[in-house]
Amino acid sequence: MTDLDSDSDLPERKRGSGAxxxxxxxxxxxxxxxxxxxxxxxxVQLAERFKMSRTPIREALVRLAGxxxxxxxxxxxTMVSNxxxxxxxxxxxxxxLMYRVTTRLAAQYHRPEDLVVIRRFHEDYAxxxxxxxxxxxxxxxxxxxxxxAEAGRNPYxxxxxxxxxxxxxxxxxxxxxxxxxxFPQRFVEEHAELIAVIAARDxxxxxxxxxxxxxxxxxxxxxxxxxxxxxxxxx
Amino acid sequence: MTDLDSDSDLPERKRGSGAxxxxxxxxxxxxxxxxxxxxxxxxVQLAERFKMSRTPIREALVRLAGxxxxxxxxxxxTMVSNxxxxxxxxxxxxxxLMYRVTTRLAAQYHRPEDLVVIRRFHEDYAxxxxxxxxxxxxxxxxxxxxxxAEAGRNPYxxxxxxxxxxxxxxxxxxxxxxxxxxFPQRFVEEHAELIAVIAARDxxxxxxxxxxxxxxxxxxxxxxxxxxxxxxxxx
DNA sequence: TGTCGATTTCTTGTCGACAAATAAAATACA
DNA sequence: TGTATTTTATTTGTCGACAAGAAATCGACA
Numbered sequence: 156m157t158d159l160d161s162d163s164d165l166p167e168r169k170r171g172s173g174a175x176x177x178x179x180x181x182x183x184x185x186x187x188x189x190x191x192x193x194x195x196x197x198x199v200q201l202a203e204r205f206k207m208s209r210t211p212i213r214e215a216l217v218r219l220a221g222x223x224x225x226x227x228x229x230x231x232x233t234m235v236s237n238x239x240x241x242x243x244x245x246x247x248x249x250x251x252l253m254y255r256v257t258t259r260l261a262a263q264y265h266r267p268e269d270l271v272v273i274r275r276f277h278e279d280y281a282x283x284x285x286x287x288x289x290x291x292x293x294x295x296x297x298x299x300x301x302x303x304a305e306a307g308r309n310p311y312x313x314x315x316x317x318x319x320x321x322x323x324x325x326x327x328x329x330x331x332x333x334x335x336x337x338f339p340q341r342f343v344e345e346h347a348e349l350i351a352v353i354a355a356r357d358x359x360x361x362x363x364x365x366x367x368x369x370x371x372x373x374x375x376x377x378x379x380x381x382x383x384x385x386x387x388x389x390x
Numbered sequence: 391m392t393d394l395d396s397d398s399d400l401p402e403r404k405r406g407s408g409a410x411x412x413x414x415x416x417x418x419x420x421x422x423x424x425x426x427x428x429x430x431x432x433x434v435q436l437a438e439r440f441k442m443s444r445t446p447i448r449e450a451l452v453r454l455a456g457x458x459x460x461x462x463x464x465x466x467x468t469m470v471s472n473x474x475x476x477x478x479x480x481x482x483x484x485x486x487l488m489y490r491v492t493t494r495l496a497a498q499y500h501r502p503e504d505l506v507v508i509r510r511f512h513e514d515y516a517x518x519x520x521x522x523x524x525x526x527x528x529x530x531x532x533x534x535x536x537x538x539a540e541a542g543r544n545p546y547x548x549x550x551x552x553x554x555x556x557x558x559x560x561x562x563x564x565x566x567x568x569x570x571x572x573f574p575q576r577f578v579e580e581h582a583e584l585i586a587v588i589a590a591r592d593x594x595x596x597x598x599x600x601x602x603x604x605x606x607x608x609x610x611x612x613x614x615x616x617x618x619x620x621x622x623x624x625x
Numbered sequence: 626t627g628t629c630g631a632t633t634t635c636t637t638g639t640c641g642a643c644a645a646a647t648a649a650a651a652t653a654c655a
Numbered sequence: 656t657g658t659a660t661t662t663t664a665t666t667t668g669t670c671g672a673c674a675a676g677a678a679a680t681c682g683a684c685a
Contacts, residue, residue, distance in 0.1 A: 170645055170668060171464045198637070208670045209637090210445075217449055221456035229406045230637060230676045248495075249546035256487060311484035315550045405638060405675060433667075443640045444667090465646045465667060626685100633680065644669080651662065 173211035177201065178218055185224050185235055186321050187290075188328040192237040196225060222318060238325060243380070246322060251369040253316040254300065258365035260307030262353045269306035270354055276302050277350060281343045289331040293324050299346060303353065330379040345371070408446035412436065413453050420459050420470055421556050422525075423563040427472045431460060457553060473560060478615070481557060486604040488551040489535065493600035495542030497588045504541035505589055511537050512585060516578045524566040528559050534581060538588065565614040580606070 168176075181201075184190045201212045216233060219225045227233035239246075261269070276299040283291035297320040304313045345368050352360040403411075416436075419425045436447045451468060454460045462468035474481075496504070511534040518526035532555040539548045580603050587595040 173669075199635095210669055213449070213638090214452055214668095217452045218456055221453055227637090228677095231678075232636070245544040245546065248544060252491060260483075309480040309483055311480065311550060311554060315546060319546060408639075432665095434665095445639055448668095449638095462667095466648080467666070628685085629683090631680105631682080633678105635678080636676090638673105638675075640671105640673080642670085644667100646667080647665085649662100649664075651660100653658100653660075655656100655658085 168207075173205075173207050174214035174218075177205055177207075177212055177215035181215060181219060182224060182321075185219070186324050186328075188325060190235045192235050192325070194235045196233045196235065198233075222321075224321070238322075238329075240380075243376075246319070246326075247373045247376075249315070249319050250323060251366065251373065253304075253312065253319055254365045254369035255362050257300070257304035257307045257309075257312055257316050258349060258353065258361045259358055260309055260312065261303045262356050262358045262361035264308050265306035265353060265356075269302070270350070273299065273302045273306065273350060273353070277343075277346050280346060284340060284343055290328075293327045293331065296342070297321075297324055303349070306353070326376060330376075330383065333379055333382070342368075342371075403442070408440075408442050409449035409453075412440055412442075412447055412450035416450060416454060417459060417556075420454070421559050421563075423560060425470045427470050427560070429470045431468045431470065433468075457556075459556070473557075473564075475615075478611075481554070481561075482608045482611075484550070484554050485558060486601065486608065488539075488547065488554055489600045489604035490597050492535070492539035492542045492544075492547055492551050493584060493588065493596045494593055495544055495547065496538045497591050497593045497596035499543050500541035500588060500591075504537070505585070508534065508537045508541065508585060508588070512578075512581050515581060519575060519578055525563075528562045528566065531577070532556075532559055538584070541588070561611060565611075565618065568614055568617070577603075577606075 181190070181196075190196075196216065198209045198212050198216070202209045205212070216225060216227070220227050220233070224236055225233055226236050276295055280292065280295040280299050283295050301313075301317060301320060304316045307313070345364070349361070349364055349368065352364055416425070416431075425431075431451065433444050433447050433451070437444045440447070451460060451462070455462050455468075459471055460468055461471050496508075511530055515527065515530040515534050518530050536548075536552060536555060539551045542548070580599070584596070584599055584603065587599055
């Protein structure tokens with residue numbers, strides 16, 4: 156009752172940082188499904204929670220809406236965006252293509268220091284698999300591929316890819332209980348192979364591997380999804 | 391001197407429409423280079439011009455910044471984004487790929503009513519060419535390809551593609567005086583061919599044509615660009 | 626009891642004002 | 656005359672308050 160959901164105790168706040176902070180935090184909570192799709196978002200409530208006025212809150216919400224993470228009904232309410240299960244195939248199309256093109260460009264344009272970063276996230280992911288920490292797998296996998304995209308140095312692609320990876324994290328979280336069993340060591344090995352072809356600047360190989368890897372993930376999600384559907388029908 | 395740049399006389403304004411209106415108008419002015427890259431953007435000035443408070447102005451600016459059309463230095467100023475000539479190749483890469491994938495998907499997923507819209511923009515473009523109206527060519531060409539992307543029904547791709555088309559419009563405006571000579575009837579014919587393969591649901595043909603079309607445009611821009619460079623060197 | 630209309634409530638959209646941060650201008654000093 | 660420092664000016668970031676719009680509630684009436 157006292158101080159229940161106050162993200163507490165950051166009374167020190169620099170001038171321009173309010174909106175940024177709210178944006179980052181809300182984004183994380185949405186992607187981690189701490190805020191469920193469809194949850195209402197109340198400006199005054201957030202203002203109280205973060206102990207600031209509605210203005211910087213509003214700015215954060217406008218940015219989140221721009222990225223499609225929340226939806227706002229004019230004059231009425233704003234809520235966390237729902238996941239569009241009916242059009243999942245558009246998500247899959249975009250996912251596969253962006254996996255391919257970012258990996259390809261990474262093979263072409265990466266610099267040595269990029270590999271250091273990529274390898275670090277690779278190790279993080281491997282550690283998460285070893286620890287059977289599904290939630291950490293989701294996060295580090297996204298970070299790994301985001302780093303590869305970064306090495307490709309095409310801001311148009313990286314920005315879209317990030318958005319897709321974010322949405323992918325939301326979808327995977329839905330099933331995270333199920334895929335400790337399914338998210339195998341195999342992905343770790345595939346990541347290692349990806350690093351190898353990138354380092355070798357093998358563009359075609361990068362494309363081929365990235366495609367196979369992406370389609371693997373798509374199948375994984377589809378399996379989880381259809382299993383869930385059968386579960387729903389049983390009710 | 392009196393009432394020089396007031397976009398005048400819309401005292402009637404509905405409640406939620408302020409930010410939207412400013413956003414649309416600024417976006418147009420940026421894309422049409424009425425606001426040159428690097429131009430400072432002053433919130434109070436805009437507030438006076440549109441006769442509203444800074445709050446809705448600010449919302450519009452936040453959205454524009456989210457799309458990369460303006461850049462804002464914390465606590466200091468905000469200005470129209472510059473065109474990154476040094477990394478034009480990333481723009482070209484994204485342009486070609488998005489031309490291909492959106493046209494491809496249009497061939498796959500379009501519905502009959504989509505073709506009506508596409509053909510209408512095609513005619514608009516043809517009319518602009520006939521009229522030697524370079525500015526109208528730029529706008530209608532973008533609208534044409536945007537409509538094709540819409541028919542592909544993948545919001546991830548359409549949103550990125552729109553952003554790229556907007557940037558392309560800015561770049562083309564720089565040279566619009568030069569390409570009345572160069573923007574030939576040929577593009578009209580290529581557009582007609584694109585419509586044909588889409589209508590025939592010929593996916594591979596759509597890919598091939600879109601690619602050729604896009605690379606044509608890229609070469610066009612590169613020609614204009616290098617010509618301009620030689621001109622600069624002559625100074 | 627059910628339906629339609631008025632009223633209340635709740636949330637957002639807009640406003641004007643103030644404070645902080647930074648750049649520009651002015652001043653002091655060598 | 657040139658440089659360092661203080662002062663001013665300008666622009667943004669934040670705040671609290673108020674009003675409009677839409678849903679929910681309540682009440683009248685059949």
